[in-house]
Amino acid sequence: MAHWAVKIPTRTPGEQPRTGVQWFTYPASRFPGRSDVVEKVREDVATEDAVRHRSGAVADVDAIKVVWHDDLL
Structure with missing residues (x-):
């Protein structure tokens, strides 16, 4: 099934910017x-x-990355 994968950088308050990521997927x-x-x-x-x-x-919504995945095998 084709879907979108969205990567959002996150930052823990008091640490260096972009210390992690959070992923979302949408059909x-x-x-x-x-x-x-x-x-x-x-x-x-x-x-x-x-x-x-x-x-x-904290999620950095201005730095999101959206990727298209076509799951045809």
């Missing part, structure tokens, strides 16, 4: 365009679950 069937994915990930990164998953580290 291409629900999010056909890159702009759709960027809009959705900006919403999702602020959710309580996402913040808890990255242990409170």
